[in-house]
Amino acid sequence: MSTATTAVSTTAAAPADKLTKKMLTADHPTWCPGCGDFAVLNIFYRVLEKLQYPQEKIVCVAGIGCSSRFPYFMNTHGIHFIHGRALPLATGVSLSRPDVHVFVFGGDGDGFSIGGNHLNHAARKNIKLTYVIMDNFVYGLTKNQTSPTTPVGRKSKTDPTGSIDRPINPMKQLLATGATFIGRTHAAQVKHMEAMFERAILHDGFSVVECLSECVMFYPGAFDDSTPRKGGNFETIDETQHDVTDDVAAFKLADNLAPGKFGVFYQVKRPTKNALEQKWIDDTQAKLGGASQKDILRKRFEAMR
Amino acid sequence: MSTATASSPSSSRTTLRNTVIRLAGNSQDGIQSIGGFLARLAGRTAQEVMTYMTIPSTISGGPSIFQVHLGSGEVLSAGDESDVLVAFYQHSYDDHLNSLRQGGICFYDSGEVTELKQERGIHHIGIPFTAATVEAIGGSAKDRGKNLFVLGMLCSVFHLDKEKLVGIISKQFGKKDESVLRNALLAFDAGFGYSVGDVEQFALAPGEATDDGHRISTDGNQMLTMGLLAGGVRYGAAYPITPWSSIMETLRSELPKFGGIYVQAEDELSAVCMTIGAAFAGHLAITGSAGPGLSLKMEALSYASMAELPLIVVNVQRGGPSTGLPTNVEQSDLMQAIYGSHGDCPRIVLAPKDVEDCFYIAFEACQLARKYSCPVIILSDQALSSRIEAFHEPDLDKYWLEPELDISPRGEDFKPYPLDKITRHAPPGSKIASGKYPIVTGLEHDEWGHPSGSPKMHTAMTAKRREKLVKLAEELPAPAIHGDQEGDVLLVGWGSTFGPIKESTDRLRAEGHKVGAIHIRHLHPLPGGVEAILKRFKHVAVVEMNDSGLYGYGQLAMLMRARYALPHIQSVCKTDGLAYRIREIVTAVEKILAA
Numbered sequence: 001m002s003t004a005t006t007a008v009s010t011t012a013a014a015p016a017d018k019l020t021k022k023m024l025t026a027d028h029p030t031w032c033p034g035c036g037d038f039a040v041l042n043i044f045y046r047v048l049e050k051l052q053y054p055q056e057k058i059v060c061v062a063g064i065g066c067s068s069r070f071p072y073f074m075n076t077h078g079i080h081f082i083h084g085r086a087l088p089l090a091t092g093v094s095l096s097r098p099d100v101h102v103f104v105f106g107g108d109g110d111g112f113s114i115g116g117n118h119l120n121h122a123a124r125k126n127i128k129l130t131y132v133i134m135d136n137f138v139y140g141l142t143k144n145q146t147s148p149t150t151p152v153g154r155k156s157k158t159d160p161t162g163s164i165d166r167p168i169n170p171m172k173q174l175l176a177t178g179a180t181f182i183g184r185t186h187a188a189q190v191k192h193m194e195a196m197f198e199r200a201i202l203h204d205g206f207s208v209v210e211c212l213s214e215c216v217m218f219y220p221g222a223f224d225d226s227t228p229r230k231g232g233n234f235e236t237i238d239e240t241q242h243d244v245t246d247d248v249a250a251f252k253l254a255d256n257l258a259p260g261k262f263g264v265f266y267q268v269k270r271p272t273k274n275a276l277e278q279k280w281i282d283d284t285q286a287k288l289g290g291a292s293q294k295d296i297l298r299k300r301f302e303a304m305r
Numbered sequence: 306m307s308t309a310t311a312s313s314p315s316s317s318r319t320t321l322r323n324t325v326i327r328l329a330g331n332s333q334d335g336i337q338s339i340g341g342f343l344a345r346l347a348g349r350t351a352q353e354v355m356t357y358m359t360i361p362s363t364i365s366g367g368p369s370i371f372q373v374h375l376g377s378g379e380v381l382s383a384g385d386e387s388d389v390l391v392a393f394y395q396h397s398y399d400d401h402l403n404s405l406r407q408g409g410i411c412f413y414d415s416g417e418v419t420e421l422k423q424e425r426g427i428h429h430i431g432i433p434f435t436a437a438t439v440e441a442i443g444g445s446a447k448d449r450g451k452n453l454f455v456l457g458m459l460c461s462v463f464h465l466d467k468e469k470l471v472g473i474i475s476k477q478f479g480k481k482d483e484s485v486l487r488n489a490l491l492a493f494d495a496g497f498g499y500s501v502g503d504v505e506q507f508a509l510a511p512g513e514a515t516d517d518g519h520r521i522s523t524d525g526n527q528m529l530t531m532g533l534l535a536g537g538v539r540y541g542a543a544y545p546i547t548p549w550s551s552i553m554e555t556l557r558s559e560l561p562k563f564g565g566i567y568v569q570a571e572d573e574l575s576a577v578c579m580t581i582g583a584a585f586a587g588h589l590a591i592t593g594s595a596g597p598g599l600s601l602k603m604e605a606l607s608y609a610s611m612a613e614l615p616l617i618v619v620n621v622q623r624g625g626p627s628t629g630l631p632t633n634v635e636q637s638d639l640m641q642a643i644y645g646s647h648g649d650c651p652r653i654v655l656a657p658k659d660v661e662d663c664f665y666i667a668f669e670a671c672q673l674a675r676k677y678s679c680p681v682i683i684l685s686d687q688a689l690s691s692r693i694e695a696f697h698e699p700d701l702d703k704y705w706l707e708p709e710l711d712i713s714p715r716g717e718d719f720k721p722y723p724l725d726k727i728t729r730h731a732p733p734g735s736k737i738a739s740g741k742y743p744i745v746t747g748l749e750h751d752e753w754g755h756p757s758g759s760p761k762m763h764t765a766m767t768a769k770r771r772e773k774l775v776k777l778a779e780e781l782p783a784p785a786i787h788g789d790q791e792g793d794v795l796l797v798g799w800g801s802t803f804g805p806i807k808e809s810t811d812r813l814r815a816e817g818h819k820v821g822a823i824h825i826r827h828l829h830p831l832p833g834g835v836e837a838i839l840k841r842f843k844h845v846a847v848v849e850m851n852d853s854g855l856y857g858y859g860q861l862a863m864l865m866r867a868r869y870a871l872p873h874i875q876s877v878c879k880t881d882g883l884a885y886r887i888r889e890i891v892t893a894v895e896k897i898l899a900a
């Protein structure tokens with residue numbers, strides 16, 4: 001923190017341990033065997049091993065859903081919050097603790113339905129964090145209801161004759177939010193997923209990755225069309241052809257996401273809210289000539305005399 | 306310039322201990338600002354002061370009043386009746402003449418008010434506010450500035466300290482274009498010099514000189530904000546709503562000076578979640594709203610109880626339900642504050658009794674949130690939010706909490722949810738010696754934060770979250786009794802009814818009744834020692850500004866009946882959206898005594 005907002009009480013740091021997958025592993029995941037989310041978790045361990053952030057500086061945040069159980073399986077500081085509100089919570093962490101790395105995990109229902117409006121605002125404010133949406137096109141935890149990404153015609157417990165509501169297009173939706181890094185990947189493509197996560201994490205701003213992650217229990221086969229070993233086609237974005245800073249091109253690229261392309265749709269540099277708030281703090285404090293906090297408050301009382 | 310058409314009131318010059326002046330006009334006439342000047346003047350001259358105002362909720366304006374109670378004795382309420390009415394329009398005159406006491410004085414704009422009622426010995430003094438202001442400033446002013454004309458007039462009528470008043474005006478308008486201040490002072494001088502006839506008997510006694518510290522005058526929302534800043538709050542988020550907004554506006558502009566951040570969130574759900582995020586991150590953080598917004602925060606508030614995170618939530622109550630009466634006062638959110646969430650989720654609920662107390666309640670909320678690691682709700686209200694009072698500046702050497710972020714390494718035995726201790730979280734950034742990092746959770750959990758569906762664990766953890774507040778109740782001091790320590794009737798109040806209840810108690814005692822009063826600042830948990838007090842009186846009357854409900858009891862009365870199981874607890878309620886008048890309370894108590 002560049003300004004002494006708060007007195008930090010900490011004793012001298014021990015020599016940094018090398019961060020290993022073993023250290024990062026916590027409870028054994030409670031996911032169904034074969035759930036796509038396992039691969040996401042494994043790749044996340046791998047990326048963190050590579051980035052070597054201090055263990056105590058990593059924060060995992062999630063709402064509610066199968067995918068949102070993620071923080072329990074990470075041996076880092078974590079918080080399992082309420083359905084749909086992981087992003088506002090993570091915003092509070094990110095803005096008040098510039099010294100930590102904030103990661104948010106959740107499902108399609110958590111992110112695009114109940115939390116949809118928070119996504120708009122966390123993205124437009126360009127809050128510094130990385131958000132992974134594990135999209136399985138279904139509500140897993142509550143056992144097979146229609147989600148905002150469920151394709152039309154797909155049967156669920158809430159659409160017994162097939163879904164009738166047009167699903168959202170996650171890439172177009174995210175482009176409209178003002179997110180400064182938007183990627184799309186696939187839980188069955190670990191190398192691609194690893195590259196996407198790493199780029200998202202290293203992006204200075206609000207980075208979001210939609211990761212297709214199969215719910216083997218309620219929507220098996222949802223992503224066969226993009227899984228080569230099941231006869232599908234996994235097509236990546238050729239960044240020599242696609243200008244990632246061109247939002248109109250990205251929008252066009254997202255025209256058909258069944259199965260569509262994978263990779264970075266969009267990435268631009270824009271000041272984060274974190275940086276803009278800090279600048280306001282610095283400018284404001286520069287005018288105060290080093291007055292103590294108590295004296296600043298005393299001045300306020302003086303004006304009320 | 307014509308002299309006023311005064312029907313001259315009786316002659317001899319007397320000194321008034323207390324004077325209530327009601328200014329009635331439209332909101333765009335600037336009566337709030339001259340009322341504020343009077344209040345500030347009173348603060349500077351060591352007089353007591355309390356104000357009361359109504360503001361139309363429509364932005365285009367409309368009828369509006371500002372009432373100032375100035376006095377050199379103890380001023381507890383904004384006053385039932387006014388001594389002086391200043392009527393800017395016929396509608397102001399028609400609506401407010403009955404607020405004037407017998408033999409009071411009514412100044413009216415003779416260019417606007419044409420139909421007078423000669424009643425109750427009221428003295429009418431017609432003055433062409435508008436015309437005289439235009440004459441003083443020049444045609445371009447139209448009628449802007451007539452508020453300052455009236456202020457000048459009141460200054461001379463009441464022999465107020467002109468020099469100080471001009472100083473306050475200059476400070477206010479000095480920031481603007483030079484001509485603005487010039488015109489303001491021209492209007493003020495015109496009013497000051499206007500011959501109003503023989504009403505010079507109203508000289509306001511100066512207050513006793515004070516030397517122990519400075520006196521300040523401001524409103525409840527400002528003091529609440531100052532209390533939060535002194536208590537170490539540096540982060541939070543909120544969404545605008547009347548009458549809460551001025552707190553978030555002040556926090557937004559003040560916090561950068563303290564290195565903090567206040568976020569305008571997209572809605573109240575997000576606001577409380579961002580605030581919980583800052584709390585999880587190790588800070589003391591605050592969100593707030595009015596009743597409708599508090600409802601939106603409820604799910605997350607249950608989470609904070611479950612996860613045992615410290616959190617401050619301010620609710621500046623207004624008339625409900627729904628959009629209700631957004632600019633009126635009501636105390637109908639008590640049950641919501643205590644019980645308005647799903648699950649058994651104990652939290653602390655406090656209420657300030659007056660503007661000054663807004664500071665101390667906010668400060669205490671900061672201490673309690675930290676100490677008990679749970680949500681603390683502050684129930685203020687519309688009346689406190691906007692009314693101005695004068696009092697001593699808080700001593701920051703005594704009331705100051707250094708904001709602290711504790712990310713020191715935690716030992717081998719660190720557990721986020723120990724059953725035998727109050728939770729002390731290790732925020733992100735803290736190293737954990739055992740190598741096992743904690744998870745903060747809303748699922749029922751064991752001591753390490755692992756999800757647990759065990760019936761035993763849920764029982765034990767529910768008790769853990771409850772017992773810390775049972776312990777708090779034992780630590781809270783019993784409320785002091787004002788008036789008789791035992792007797793016929795005990796009045797019980799909470800929130801902004803403090804002044805009127807105290808004044809009513811004094812009046813009832815003067816009438817020969819044995820009456821006492823207690824004021825509950827800690828609403829949940831209720832402090833120990835209350836039961837014994839209740840038992841010393843024949844009747845207990847809980848006075849509240851909410852509905853008596855389906856069972857005949859207001860919200861606090863209902864709670865107290867459940868808590869103490871004493872059948873002599875009765876309820877005095879009202880739902881007109883206005884602050885209590887002394888007369889209303891006195892009449893209600895007399896009725897109880899007669900029954």
Ligand SMILES: Cc1ncc(C[n+]2csc(CCOP(=O)(O)OP(=O)(O)O)c2C)c(N)n1
Pocket residue numbers: 064065066067068083106107108109110111134136138139140141142147
């Ligand atoms: C306020 C609230 N409403 C509803 C629920 C029930 N609920 C829990 S998770 C969930 C949907 C989960 O779907 P998704 O976010 O896609 O996650 P997934 O389980 O598929 O990973 C619902 C409806 C809840 N926990 N809280």
Ligand code: SF4
Pocket residue numbers: 030031032034035036037066067136140141214215216217218
């Ligand atoms: S229900 Fe679906 S999403 Fe949930 S754990 Fe099982 S496979 Fe995964």
Ligand SMILES: [Mg+2]
Pocket residue numbers: 065107108109134135136137138139140147
């Ligand atoms: Mg899902």
